[in-house]
Amino acid sequence: MIDTSDWRARLRQFFAIDDLWERVPSRGYLRRDAVLALVIWVVCALGLELVRSVGGFDHDAVHVPWWQAQLAVATAALPLVVRRRYPLSIAVYLSAHMFATGMLAPFVMIQFPMQVLYFFGLFGGMAWARSRSAAVTTLGFIVVFMFGWLTFQFALGAGAEGLDASKQYGLLPPILSNVTYSILVNIFYFGAAVLGGHLTWRNARQRAELAAQAQTLAAQSEQLREHAVTAERLRIARELHDVVAHHVAVMGIQAGAARKILSRDPSAAAGALQQVEQSSRDAVGEMRALLGTLRGRAEPGSRGPEPGLGELPALLDEVRAAGLPVRYAAHDDLGVGAASVPPAVGLSLYRTVQEALANIRRHSTANAASVVLRLAHGAKGDYAEVEILDDGRARPGTGGSGLGLLGMRERVTLHGGEVEAGPRAVGGYRVRVRLPIKGVHG
Structure with missing residues (x-):
């Protein structure tokens, strides 16, 4: 049929x-x-x-x-x-x-x-x-x-x-x-x-x-374009916040110190004011570099490439000069060196350290801090990690806007990494950010 x-x-x-x-x-x-x-x-x-x-x-x-x-x-x-x-x-x-x-x-x-x-x-x-x-x-x-x-x-x-x-x-x-x-x-x-x-x-x-x-x-x-515009606005907001917050914090501390010792030790007050001047110049320089990136060309007086892990020691020296002792340790189990970390990852980790230390100076009673950089291999592959610890507690009446931590988490999400931020059981505060890295070999 x-x-x-x-x-x-x-x-x-x-x-x-x-x-x-x-x-x-x-x-x-x-x-x-x-x-x-x-x-x-x-x-x-x-x-x-x-x-x-x-x-x-x-x-x-x-x-x-x-x-x-x-x-x-x-x-x-x-x-x-x-x-x-x-x-x-x-x-x-x-x-x-x-x-x-x-x-x-x-x-x-x-x-x-x-x-x-x-x-x-x-x-x-x-x-x-x-x-x-x-x-x-x-x-x-x-x-x-x-x-x-x-x-x-x-x-x-x-x-x-x-x-x-x-x-x-x-x-x-x-x-x-x-x-x-x-x-x-x-x-x-x-x-x-x-x-x-x-x-x-x-x-x-x-x-x-x-x-x-x-x-x-x-x-x-159109949705992708709007998403790209929004992402770029968030990136600019994070960069501006991190640059301004860090240098303003340094200037605030130095200006306060200069005010207290101006009558007793004019030379020390002059040194503090000089640090304020230098921080203001650094802030302007970094903002010019950011504007140059946005415009697709170098601004006159720009500072060149954006900072990365290689600039961490200089950042910590600046913080120490502002009066906060900071210990630094780097563990490179991959044997590649901090300079081999992809620039986008290096910039995000640098800004994480910068924001964490700025928060310590503004909002914490900490007398010292420590920064640890780790380049290692984990269960999900190679990674770069920074951990910032301090021994203080939150200073009353100094609550921030939360934009710093928000920007930090946005950076981590962008790279598919991990972030931990909060008080430690033994006292103090801890910030740890781990970002995956690819194509890096020793």
């Missing part, structure tokens, strides 16, 4: 029976269709008049008044104005028109201008129908009806009119040849109308999908 489920599924897929997409005409289509219908009407009316002018409507077998032929053309062409608004209704109407004209004036119905109009109606019904299921059902019924009508005409002997069955001019008898020819012509005619209209619908469907994909890509590109 032949399995019909497979070919039925193929037909459903080909004709997109289950597709709910609707083809929507573009704006102003009624005006364009009205112009097109008028042009078609004029051309077809002229075609029939040419047939009449050469005597096509005036011989023994055919007696068709000219006004009847022109009425048939008008009633078939003018409804095409709404072929895209009511595609299936127009297809059914023109099929009925074809049948009625074929019964009343068959010579008019078979003329080329009329066949063009009927073809246009069937084609438009398949191309513009809102529902694929309704289109296939309606056009299928029309095709079956038309072939049934054709079969009925053959049964009445329409295929033998004017033919001499006693003669054979080719391989096949005249009547059989005429019937076969008529069937093939109608198969091509109706098949081209149905398949051509459906392929037009499929092309429109594909264009709509491409347009939707283009809109989606445009929306995603």
